[in-house]
Structures are given as C-alpha cells and as structure tokens.
Amino acid sequence: MDILTLAFMQRALIAAALAGLASPAIGTYIVQRRLSLLGDGLGHVAMAGVGLALLTGTAPLPAAVAVCVAGAVLIELLRQKGRATGDIGLAILFYGGLAAGVLMASLAGQGAGGLQSYLFGSLVTVSASDLRLVVALSAVVLVVALGFSPQLFAVCADEDYARTLGLPVRVYNFGLVVLAAVTVTTAMRTVGLLLVSALMVIPVAAAQNVFRGFFAGLWGAMGIGLATALAGVVASYYADLAPGATIVLLAIAVFAASWPVAALTHRHVTHGGSRT
Amino acid sequence: MPLEPTPVLAVRGLDVRLGGNLILDGVDVTLAAGAVTALLGGNGSGKTTLLRAVLGLAPHQAGTVEWFGQPQDKFRGWPRLGYVPQKAAISLHATTLAEVVHTGTLAYRHGAVRGLTTLAHRRRDRAVVAAALDAVGLLDQAKELFIHLSGGQQQRALLARALAQDPAVLVLDEPLAGVDLAHQAAIHDALAGFKAQGGSVLVVLHEVVSLAELVDHAVVLRGGRVAYSGPLAGAPDASHGHEHEPPAKAAGVMTGMEPQWTS
Ligand SMILES: Nc1ncnc2c1ncn2[C@@H]1O[C@H](COP(=O)(O)OP(=O)(O)O)[C@@H](O)[C@H]1O
Ligand SMILES: [Mg+2]
Numbered sequence: 001m002d003i004l005t006l007a008f009m010q011r012a013l014i015a016a017a018l019a020g021l022a023s024p025a026i027g028t029y030i031v032q033r034r035l036s037l038l039g040d041g042l043g044h045v046a047m048a049g050v051g052l053a054l055l056t057g058t059a060p061l062p063a064a065v066a067v068c069v070a071g072a073v074l075i076e077l078l079r080q081k082g083r084a085t086g087d088i089g090l091a092i093l094f095y096g097g098l099a100a101g102v103l104m105a106s107l108a109g110q111g112a113g114g115l116q117s118y119l120f121g122s123l124v125t126v127s128a129s130d131l132r133l134v135v136a137l138s139a140v141v142l143v144v145a146l147g148f149s150p151q152l153f154a155v156c157a158d159e160d161y162a163r164t165l166g167l168p169v170r171v172y173n174f175g176l177v178v179l180a181a182v183t184v185t186t187a188m189r190t191v192g193l194l195l196v197s198a199l200m201v202i203p204v205a206a207a208q209n210v211f212r213g214f215f216a217g218l219w220g221a222m223g224i225g226l227a228t229a230l231a232g233v234v235a236s237y238y239a240d241l242a243p244g245a246t247i248v249l250l251a252i253a254v255f256a257a258s259w260p261v262a263a264l265t266h267r268h269v270t271h272g273g274s275r276t
Numbered sequence: 277m278p279l280e281p282t283p284v285l286a287v288r289g290l291d292v293r294l295g296g297n298l299i300l301d302g303v304d305v306t307l308a309a310g311a312v313t314a315l316l317g318g319n320g321s322g323k324t325t326l327l328r329a330v331l332g333l334a335p336h337q338a339g340t341v342e343w344f345g346q347p348q349d350k351f352r353g354w355p356r357l358g359y360v361p362q363k364a365a366i367s368l369h370a371t372t373l374a375e376v377v378h379t380g381t382l383a384y385r386h387g388a389v390r391g392l393t394t395l396a397h398r399r400r401d402r403a404v405v406a407a408a409l410d411a412v413g414l415l416d417q418a419k420e421l422f423i424h425l426s427g428g429q430q431q432r433a434l435l436a437r438a439l440a441q442d443p444a445v446l447v448l449d450e451p452l453a454g455v456d457l458a459h460q461a462a463i464h465d466a467l468a469g470f471k472a473q474g475g476s477v478l479v480v481l482h483e484v485v486s487l488a489e490l491v492d493h494a495v496v497l498r499g500g501r502v503a504y505s506g507p508l509a510g511a512p513d514a515s516h517g518h519e520h521e522p523p524a525k526a527a528g529v530m531t532g533m534e535p536q537w538t539s
Contacts, residue, residue, distance in 0.1 A: 032369075032370075143392075147392035147393055148389070148392065148393070149393060150378065150379065150381075150382055150390075151382060151389065151390055153375070153379065154379040157371060157376065158361075158379070160328075160333050160359075160361065161359060161361065161379065164332075164333065164354060164357060165354060165355055165379075165380075165382055165383050165441070166352070166354035166383075167382065167389075167390065168389060171389065172389075208370040212370075212372060212419065212421065213370065213372040213374075213375055213419070213421075214370055214371045214372070214375050215375065217370050
C-alpha cells in the first residue's frame with residue numbers, strides 16, 4: 001500500500017474522488033435537460049484559461065475556472081435567446097476556446113506534449129494549492145447539487161411549471177451551467193478536459209439503467225463515479241496508464257454491465273404502467 | 277350599492293400575439309372567488325394560450341391581468357396557483373410519479389430560492405405527496421416511472437402535483453383528456469372537495485358532461501375572441517367547434533380506455 005504514502009498520489013486520489021462525486025451529480029441534471037454535450041463544450045472553453053495562464057505565467061487551475069465560468073454564462077445566454085444562430089454561436093465558442101488555448105500555449109513555448117496533462121489528466125500534476133481549490137469548489141458544487149435538488153429537479157423537469165411556482169428559473173439555469181463549468185475545471189487535473197464530459201454522462205446513464213427514479217439515479221451515479229474514479233487512479237498508477245482514459249473506460253464497462261439490468265427493469269415497469 | 281368582492285382573476289381586453297399572429301383578441305374573463313369558470317371552444321381557439329398568458333408564461337401585448345386585485349407583474353401569490361398543463365411537458369425519462377408530484381411541495385417553502393432541503397422538509401413533503409396521489413387515485417403507482425403511465429394517468433398525476441401545492445386556485449387545461457369515466461368521477465370528486473373548501477377553478481374543458489354541475493360560469497372562445505360568456509346551460513353547443521378532434525379520442529372515453537398522448 002505504498003500508494004497511500006506518496007503525497008502526490010494522496011492528492012490525486014482525493015481530487016479524483018471529488019471529481020467522481022461532483023461530475024455525475026451535476027451530470028444528472030445536465031443529462032435530464034438533454035444538454036449531455038455541454039460538459040464537452042465547457043472543457044474546450046476551459047483550455048483558453050489554461051493557455052492564458054501558461055502565457056502569463058500564473059496558476060492554470062484558477063484561470064481555467066474563471067474562463068470556463070465566463071464561457072458558461074455566455075452559453076446560457078445564447079441558449080435562453082433560443083435563436084437559430086445559437087448553435088453556430090456555441091460552435092464558435094467551443095472551438096474558439098480550444099484553439100485560443102492551444103495558440104496561447106504554443107506562444108508560451110508549450111507544445112502539444114505540454115498540454116497533454118490538461119487534456120487527458122495526469123497523476124503527478126495536482127499541486128497542494130490545486131487540491132485546496134478543488135476541495136473548496138467541489139464542496140460548493142455538492143452542497144448546491146444535493147441541497148437544492150428539488151428546485152433543480154423542478155426546473156429541469158418542467159420549466160414552465162417551475163415558473164408558475166414563482167421559482168427564479170433563470171437563476172437556477174445560470175447556476176446549473178456555472179456549476180457544470182466549475183466541475184469541468186476541477187476535474188481537469190485527474191480526468192482531463194477532453195474526457196471530463198464522459199464522467200458527467202456515463203455514470204448517469206449507467207445508474208438510470210439500475211436505479212428507479214431521479215434521486216435514486218443521482219445517488220447511484222455518484223457512487224459509480226466515485227468507484228470508477230478511484231479504481232481508475234489506482235489502476236493507472238500500477239499499470240502506468242493514462243488516468244483519464246482508464247477512468248472513462250471503467251465507467252463505460254460499468255455502463256455495459258448495467259444493460260442487462262435495464263432490460264429486466266424495463267419489462268417489469270411496462271407491465272406496471274399498463275395498469276389503470 | 278353593495279361592494280363587489282374582488283374577483284380571483286380579472287382579465288380585460290387581452291391581446292396575445294404569437295409568431296406574428298393575433299391569437300387572443302380583446303379577451304375578457306373573470307373568475308369569481310370560490311367559483312368554477314369553464315373555458316370552452318374548438319381546437320386552436322386560444323384556450324391554452326389564455327391560460328399561459330394569465331400565468332405569465334406567454335407575454336401579452338394589450339389588456340390587463342389581475343390576480344386577487346393585483347396587476348400580474350406585482351402579484352406575489354404564484355405558489356398558491358396550481359397549474360395543470362394540457363400536455364405533459366415533463367422531460368425526465370427516469371422520474372417516478374412521486375418525484376413529479378413532489379415538485380408541487382416547493383410551493384409552500386419560503387424565500388425566493390426556497391432554501392436547502394432538510395430532513396424536516398422530507399418528512400412533511402412525503403405525507404403531502406401521498407395525500408395528493410391518493411386524491412387522484414394513483415397512490416399505488418407512486419413508484420412507477422412517469423413516462424410509463426398512460427396519458428390519463430399522467431394527467432391525473434399533474435393534477436396531484438398541483439394539489440400538493442395546497443393551492444387557492446386551480447388552473448386546469450383539459451384535465452379530463454384521455455381519462456376514463458371511472459377516473460373522471462374521481463377528478464370530479466377531487467374538484468368538488470376543492471371547491472367546497474373555498475377554492476376557485478379556471479378550467480379548459482373538452483367534455484363538459486362529467487363536471488357540468490360544478491361549473492358556475494362558462495366562457496366560449498372562437499378564433500381568439502369571446503363568443504359567449506354566461507351560464508353553462510346557455511352556451512352554444514361546444515361540440516360544433518370540435519371538428520378536428522380525432523374520433524379515436526372520443527371512442528377512448530366511451531370505452532374507458534386511456535389513449536396515449538399522440539404528440
Ligand atoms: N408559440 C406559438 N407560436 C405561434 N402560434 C401559436 C403558438 N402557440 C399556439 N399558437 C397558435 O395559437 C392558436 C391557439 O392555440 P391554443 O391556445 O393552443 O388553442 P386551444 O388550446 O384552444 O386548442 C393556434 O392556432 C395555435 O396554432
Ligand atoms: Mg389547448
């Protein structure tokens with residue numbers, strides 16, 4: 001168990017555990033809103049923050065958080081406008097962010113190799129100050145995602161009805177994308193910006209195959225996320241694998257295993273549903 | 277001169293334009309306290325749009341909407357208005373019936389964002405949700421997935437969600453659509469009980485029959501204008517406006533089947 005005595009591995013395990021809990025928690029709402037690819041777009045935008053930090057010689061994580069949150073607000077503004085141009089706007093934002101990040105990084109003398117740890121995660125890069133920020137931000141994400149779950153659920157389930165209840169629907173919509181942005185950036189170090197979206201979506205899909213109902217699915221997805229994130233970090237340490245890719249493939253394996261369960265539950269539910 | 281009591285809802289001269297078309301044209305509707313006002317009219321006559329406009333979900337370009345004597349933009353009593361939309365717009369595929377109904381309990385939490393959920397909330401809400409489901413005869417299905425319910429069951433579930441708000445007013449858009457006769461009676465009883473406790477109801481109806489004795493006032497819309505306003509007995513035969521209705525729906529009601537939503 002030398003793995004637990006190494007300081008960098010302790011930090012990597014804590015960061016991975018938090019990413020494994022927070023990503024599916026936010027992902028549950030994102031998936032239900034049919035915005036499954038939002039996390040992916042936010043990951044692209046966050047690269048602009050990383051590039052900016054490399055260029056100016058500041059810490060990458062805070063810069064990535066700031067830029068990604070700003071991008072998230074823009075995305076939600078575009079979505080609420082509901083224009084036909086919204087799609088194009090999103091594409092420009094996502095790929096513009098990624099391209100700008102890579103460009104700034106190359107200006108700073110970082111080649112593609114230097115960016116790899118941000119794009120795909122790396123066990124050795126979580127610094128002590130990174131970890132403090134990750135813990136604080138993850139705590140905020142989890143408290144809001146769980147403590148305000150009925151409100152967030154109401155807005156995701158039926159926005160019009162939530163509005164008739166007098167809920168500040170706009171506030172919750174913005175809150176959700178900002179939390180998604182924070183989650184994406186805090187998972188950057190362990191899973192990587194290009195793969196974090198998988199951790200927001202795949203455990204959620206797997207949990208919905210196994211558990212009945214939204215809140216059971218929420219807790220189940222967090223459990224699957226936590227287990228695959230920790231197992232992925234441990235496996236990548238011993239087998240010298242890329243942690244992000246290992247975590248994501250483990251999550252996909254869990255999803256595949258959940259299929260037979262879904263088939264059984266579906267049959268059962270259809271019978272129950274036909275009663276009047 | 278006796279003072280007129282303030283109506284629950286007063287709509288005057290309402291114009292609503294959607295997609296460049298004038299959908300509602302100078303509509304006047306009043307809902308008196310403790311009364312049931314029925315909105316009738318053919319498909320596309322603007323009934324749903326009127327409900328959405330009075331609830332602030334659709335913007336209006338002219339006229340006024342007053343709830344309990346207050347202009348719509350000043351009104352703060354939204355949580356006491358229980359809205360049952362016409363078509364289940366629930367976008368959650370993995371949601372149980374109890375979870376859908378639970379949303380209604382947010383109505384009686386305080387503060388703009390309704391606060392963090394505590395164990396006390398959970399305990400109180402569970403009883404409210406069970407009572408609301410029981411009122412519409414769906415308590416046994418509480419743990420079923422919402423999307424696996426029939427159209428009529430979904431409609432009753434949305435009524436339960438509104439009842440879970442402990443509302444003062446119900447705003448119902450075709451609450452009987454796809455509901456079989458036995459459960460139409462259940463909805464009648466639930467609404468009769470609600471009215472007996474002083475509740476007011478604005479209801480869009482297709483099939484008036486099973487709720488007729490509860491209706492105090494009828495308004496018939498035609499092409500976005502009020503074609504009739506008065507007692508239900510004097511209303512022009514609403515069935516004339518239903519020529520676009522697929523016959524399957526009427527047949528479903530006759531045989532007690534609950535057709536699925538088609539759109
Ligand atoms: N968002 C919208 N944009 C444009 N037209 C609309 C919109 N919603 C409804 N309409 C039109 O308004 C008319 C009235 O619709 P609606 O209020 O749903 O009627 P009803 O409920 O009486 O069947 C219909 O002709 C419908 O096509
Ligand atoms: Mg309608």
